[in-house]
Amino acid sequence: MMLARSMRLTAFPAALALLAATTSGALAQKKYDTGATDTEIKVGNIIPYSGPASAYGTIGKTETAYLNMINAQGGINGRKINFISYDDAYSPPKAVEQVRRLVESDEVLVVFNPLGTPSNTAIQKYLNSKKVPQLFVATGATKWNDPKNFPWTIGWQPSYQSEAQIYAKYLLKEKPNARIGVLYQNDDFGKDYLKGFKDGLGAKVSMITIEDSYEIAEPTIDTHVVKLKAANPDVLMIFTTPKFAAQTIKKTAELGWKPLQILANVSVSVGAVMQPAGFDNAQGVLSASYTKDGTDSQWKDDPGMKKWNAFLDKYMPDANRADSSTVYGYGAAQTLVKVLQMCGDDLTRANVMKQAASLKDFTPDTLLPGITINTSPTDFAPISQLQMQRFKGERWERFGEIFSADAVTQ
Template identity: 70%
Template sequence: MPLANGNAAAQKQFDTGATDTEIKIGNTMPYSGPASAYGVVGRTEEAYFKKINAEGGINGRKITFISYDDAYSPPKTVEQVRRVVESDEVLLVFSSLGTPSNSAVHKYLNAKKVPQLFVATGATKWGDPKEFPWTMGWQPSYQSEGRIYAKFLMKEKPDARIAVLYQNDDFGKDILKGLKDGLGAKAASMIVAEDAYEVSEPTIDGHIVKLKATGADVFLNFSTPKFAAQAIKKIAELGWKPQQIVVNVSASVASVIKPAGFENAQGIISAQYTKDGVDPLWKDDPDVKEFVAFMDKWFPEGNKADSLVLSGYALAETMVRVLQQCGDDLTRANVMKQAAKLKDFEPAGLLPGIKINTSATDFYPIEQLQMMRFKGESWELFGPVIDGEVGG
């Protein structure tokens, strides 16, 4: 017995941001600015950690979640991330949102050896353990998603004339690359137009008018929520009737479809990896019941119909799992080691058949999606769960 106790004592290790009573987690979110619809992800995570603390914390330690607004502006992200690392002295940075924002602090956090964990963006670069061992993504990569849409179109509409609207940054370019890789040799003939917009533009109406003029019969909406909603609305106003596909990060009923108008969104296609908290399909699902109870108690002002809320919930649940696995070794190195040891983990919010798996060489936790179509006031899933690496 003394040996075991000796081991336990020896194993109790802390880095900056962790003590016997506390684990400090840093975060940045666009609570304001052009991508403020995503701010709800951070609010959900904050509520989830409050619930965990009320239940006794993680191995007896309470989580202190320090989340700052970066307004989706990379220079502001740099300032706020330096603040959480150097002034607040957090153990790790978790689920900071946005591809341009995270890109701005990618090298800094790796140089400092501070975990940049479960980044809330699907850029492919978050899964490079060799070059960036302190950074790990979470959601399916945009390139995987782009390949899935390509696969769908090659099967269902091989003669499609495709028009693409994309955000002129790593996010937009990444998903466009996935689409082109998936279409392969047919990309050149199938894509008749691609148009990029800047996140600083007040409206993208002009881009939609331009793309309609190409005579495309498939429109790929690779934009963030505000612009995705504008595009859906403008297409309806113009009487243009292409098959529309909207990227997963802008498939939220609450922050995209409803503002665009349910009548304008009928038949739109997307892909999903989380359940829908208000879909009757899941009303008897124990995980969704748990989510609804969580919302009622800890985040009553949140919208259960917002898929971004469910993402934040599943992200926070994944973070808690990693910290539980760390035990009393709360060093930054062990946090990354445990994050790379998730096996068939199924957070409450994920669709059946979609599991989180990581390893020392695989920093892409989720790599599967299922197609869905908008009908009435909700999304309807169809077809099998598709591995985003297929056809890669």
């Protein structure tokens, strides 16, 4: 009997050792959710390649090219990225249809950098209910930074409200007696800018003498510009998408009206906005930025922009380097690759979100010096810094300090 008990005691540590080895082996195993295998990572995307916001289609083309470059370099931890990008024409119903297709038919791991506030609003509840990452959305609406209620949605660029507050602070300091006209897109995108701007003005919100909204389906914005001019403001806030920004700057000049114009960051593209508006018409326009300008000679020896230029030379030789969408798409895609690299062999959707919320001082090649990406489980706003800039000649010139534009809680 004593012998049998002794044998059991001897066997117990051996069993523990076997259990530990088995558990260790399990931990080392690869973990996959739908959309990931030993050889492939499926990444979905929607963007307006057509319709009123088609200028943004360059972002999707840039991301496609960037991920092709990553695949040519061997992929991510030995896996190639299968990037599936669909046109949603900046239409929320179409966005819902295309995202369902990506999730239910294409079976992607994540939906990356879907563009537009209306489209992302339309798909947010669906993706969160399916527990599919809505990763680094291409819109600065404040609501993407809400990890408690929408743990599967995370932003990328600075919030519109925070950006608009910076403009308000600038005007309160530099033109405290300004009469302000506001032109904004009549949807969540435009209203987010308007709210942030009014919050920034605070007690001096009466500086706004007129505000006017337009619909994205309108072919031209000219009648709105005429209406704003009639109120005679000396500052014009342009909270619009690129097509309408170019029209506004051009029409303002045609009318011989010379207010100080402040332009939303989403419409600062030299190639897609300032050039079509006419460089002469765009002189002195103000905005704020967090990315480098691909046409600015000051970056010719910058290591990050050298990589961007080399990438375009090889993978997008016909790209317009004056189009800031190529800078945006490159930076966003570089952030995606960083997160997928951090995931290692645990390519579950939960781990993708965990790593996306664990970025510390990450600096894509295209961000301005001093601006870094930081996230945490309670902070889903990766970029929260901006610097004022003025259009001069054929390019933007930065001035002043870098503002911290921490997301505003609603």
